[in-house]
Amino acid sequence: MTWKAARGEPSCPDDHVFRGQQGPWTAQAIQQLVKKHLKALGLYENEKSVHALRHSYAVEYYRQEKDLRGLQKQLGHASIQTTQIYADVTAEDIQKQIRGLWG
Known part of the structure; x- marks a missing residue:
């Protein structure tokens, strides 16, 4: 702006x-x-859309910030349950957490 x-x-x-x-x-x-x-850019796949970019942003924002309420505000969701869809834990996150257990 x-x-x-x-x-x-x-x-x-x-x-x-x-x-x-x-x-x-x-x-x-x-x-x-x-x-x-x-x-x-050679990145188009059928069924990919602006919403897919929005989803990718939301997942990455949550992975980095762990701020579900902030993400809810950014996405304009009335319900935090809707925003929780983007807060799903990835296999990569789980592996990183497990490796962290044994230093």
Whole structure:
């Protein structure tokens, strides 16, 4: 938002982050743009979407921060139970914990 403000663009918390010449971008426009760039990078897989990126972010945020409430706020979930889906423990986490037991 600081970047937008420096360029004279609306930057209040309620303003849209992505705007085109005809107004705010739609969710569908953002999804198509992400899909296009994933394909260009050779990372696109069928059924992958903006939601998959959101999920990856949430999992990594929780792995690093262990802050479920903070993640809930970022994702905009009303229920902490919904956010707990992203807090699942990975096999890598379990192996690291086990190795830590014997130093």
